[in-house]
Amino acid sequence: MNDTRIARLVKARKSYGAITALDGIDLDVHRGEILALLGPNGAGKSTSIALLLGLHRPDGGTATLFDKDPQDIDARRRIGVMLQAANLPATLKVGELLRLTASYYPEPRPVTECAALAGITDLLSRRYGALSGGQQRRVQFALAMAGRPDILFLDEPTVGMDIDARQSLWVSIRQLVSEGCAVVLTTHYLEEAEALADRVCVIAKGRVVSEGSVDALRAHVSLRRIRCVTSLAIEALQAWPDVVSVDTKQGRTVIATAQAEAVVRRLLDADPGLSELEVQRAGLAEAFQEITRDTEALQEAA
Amino acid sequence: MSTIESTATPAMTAARVIAAYVEEARAECLRYLRNPGFLLPTLLFPSVFYVMFGIFLAHANSADAPRYLLASYGTFGVMAPGLFGFGVSLALERDTGLLTLKRALPMPPGAYLLGKMCMALLVAAIVSVILLCLAIFVAGVQLPAWRIGGFFLLEVLGVLPFAALGLLVGTLVKGQGAPGVINLIYLPMAFLSGLWFPLPVMPAFLQAIAPLWPAYHLNQLALSAVGLGQGGEALHVAVLAGFTVAFVAIATRRLRRHG
Numbered sequence: 001m002n003d004t005r006i007a008r009l010v011k012a013r014k015s016y017g018a019i020t021a022l023d024g025i026d027l028d029v030h031r032g033e034i035l036a037l038l039g040p041n042g043a044g045k046s047t048s049i050a051l052l053l054g055l056h057r058p059d060g061g062t063a064t065l066f067d068k069d070p071q072d073i074d075a076r077r078r079i080g081v082m083l084q085a086a087n088l089p090a091t092l093k094v095g096e097l098l099r100l101t102a103s104y105y106p107e108p109r110p111v112t113e114c115a116a117l118a119g120i121t122d123l124l125s126r127r128y129g130a131l132s133g134g135q136q137r138r139v140q141f142a143l144a145m146a147g148r149p150d151i152l153f154l155d156e157p158t159v160g161m162d163i164d165a166r167q168s169l170w171v172s173i174r175q176l177v178s179e180g181c182a183v184v185l186t187t188h189y190l191e192e193a194e195a196l197a198d199r200v201c202v203i204a205k206g207r208v209v210s211e212g213s214v215d216a217l218r219a220h221v222s223l224r225r226i227r228c229v230t231s232l233a234i235e236a237l238q239a240w241p242d243v244v245s246v247d248t249k250q251g252r253t254v255i256a257t258a259q260a261e262a263v264v265r266r267l268l269d270a271d272p273g274l275s276e277l278e279v280q281r282a283g284l285a286e287a288f289q290e291i292t293r294d295t296e297a298l299q300e301a302a
Numbered sequence: 303m304s305t306i307e308s309t310a311t312p313a314m315t316a317a318r319v320i321a322a323y324v325e326e327a328r329a330e331c332l333r334y335l336r337n338p339g340f341l342l343p344t345l346l347f348p349s350v351f352y353v354m355f356g357i358f359l360a361h362a363n364s365a366d367a368p369r370y371l372l373a374s375y376g377t378f379g380v381m382a383p384g385l386f387g388f389g390v391s392l393a394l395e396r397d398t399g400l401l402t403l404k405r406a407l408p409m410p411p412g413a414y415l416l417g418k419m420c421m422a423l424l425v426a427a428i429v430s431v432i433l434l435c436l437a438i439f440v441a442g443v444q445l446p447a448w449r450i451g452g453f454f455l456l457e458v459l460g461v462l463p464f465a466a467l468g469l470l471v472g473t474l475v476k477g478q479g480a481p482g483v484i485n486l487i488y489l490p491m492a493f494l495s496g497l498w499f500p501l502p503v504m505p506a507f508l509q510a511i512a513p514l515w516p517a518y519h520l521n522q523l524a525l526s527a528v529g530l531g532q533g534g535e536a537l538h539v540a541v542l543a544g545f546t547v548a549f550v551a552i553a554t555r556r557l558r559r560h561g
Binding site for chain 1: 322324325328329398409
């Protein structure tokens with residue numbers, strides 16, 4: 001059997017003092033895929049990456065990289081990393097940083113090729129400390145791919161970038177993936193996951209609470225939201241068929257339903273004075289909110 | 303499970319591993335030589351002190367003063383690259399995520415610390431050359447070539463115990479607090495080891511505890527190198543080696559445990 005899993009967490013646990021960061025998480029990264037890890041702050045995304053990079057050892061369960069311990073340097077010679085907070089030496093030039101990082105790998109990408117891929121060719125002779133935040137992120141991305149990695153870990157790669165810079169980074173990421181490189185991405189920007197990811201894992205409270213394609217995740221919430229200003233009572237609306245839930249937010253009634261058309265027709269019939277009507281399909285943002293809220297409700301109920 | 307994944311790894315040849323160590327040392331040296339906040343005080347303090355006390359005010363002292371002060375300020379001068387180059391940079395880099403990134407990257411083990419060590423040795427060599435030039439060409443100190451060579455070698459290697467002490471402090475203190483802590487070690491130790499005032503003019507109690515400080519032993523060796531020693535060189539070397547091994551052992555244990 002051809003196993004395509006190149007990085008794995010199996011029932012991995014990790015606590016920092018009294019805080020449980022990972023609570024028996026299972027995670028597989030397959031060759032050549034882009035996996036996005038989503039979840040609220042403190043959910044365990046960065047800890048998952050730290051275990052896969054060998055920065056920490058799991059308290060229980062296992063972390064493996066290419067079937068090896070991530071602390072084995074041979075396994076790490078096939079990875080590239082871009083961490084959330086890493087202040088690189090400000091007095092080194094970009095070309096020197098690339099040359100240094102490339103020296104750690106057996107068959108690195110030439111410096112000029114890295115620079116071209118990351119769009120930093122004009123920055124090579126500048127000192128890192130003199131660059132803007134967005135330029136520094138691009139340099140960090142260039143460093144991440146310097147070793148021709150088989151898997152790239154990107155922790156919040158586009159924080160601090162403007163929209164143009166973000167989209168050009170997405171293009172570079174897709175190009176690497178087309179060469180067969182897998183990418184593990186954590187992000188706060190849902191449109192980033194929607195634009196890039198083959199697969200999305202939603203992590204909450206140290207576990208994977210949902211996993212699937214972006215479309216599957218969106219379908220997870222097949223609901224649409226109807227927002228309007230209406231005089232109809234919430235209790236009455238809740239009794240209608242197909243209505244899943246009713247809320248009021250800032251003076252508006254918000255109805256969640258899978259049958260938006262039927263409900264809207266009935267609403268307009270029942271309340272001629274209805275105004276400010278809006279119908280929204282759930283995006284990844286809603287799907288994500290819905291999933292984490294469900295998990296929290298479940299855990300509170302338990 | 304397929305084994306293709308593990309066999310497909312291109313091998314890291316010995317030559318490339320060595321090249322990685324060299325690149326790390328090169329990068330570490332470059333970044334500090336370009337950092338005036340580190341380099342200027344490190345080079346200027348000992349040389350300015352030497353010019354003031356060893357040259358301009360030397361006539362008030364004995365004829366041996368320029369030679370004696372070459373040893374004292376030489377010792378003082380090589381403490382800084384060790385203590386600051388290791389202690390402050392390690393404390394900051396543990397705080398700012400650079401060390402975490404290096405640990406995640408396939409950097410060969412020890413390259414990070416070896417790189418810093420090369421930088422400290424290089425800066426110590428520069429300090430020693432400056433002081434030797436001032437002593438020989440400005441103060442007119444007469445030393446045979448073998449003494450000059452011996453002094454240079456001693457001061458360059460003499461940075462190692464202080465690099466080890468800096469390493470230890472860098473693992474204990476994190477972030478911006480490190481320069482303060484290092485100064486609290488650096489300046490009192492220089493004074494208590496007799497680098498600013500000769501020990502014989504200091505209170506008996508301070509003279510008695512002087513052997514507790516690594517700088518005292520390096521200074522005794524430096525005095526021997528310029529021909530003003532009082533013997534016991536083997537003991538001083540052993541004590542310095544002992545300090546170095548102990549500091550490194552504690553530091554690596556802490557680093558392994560806490561990262």
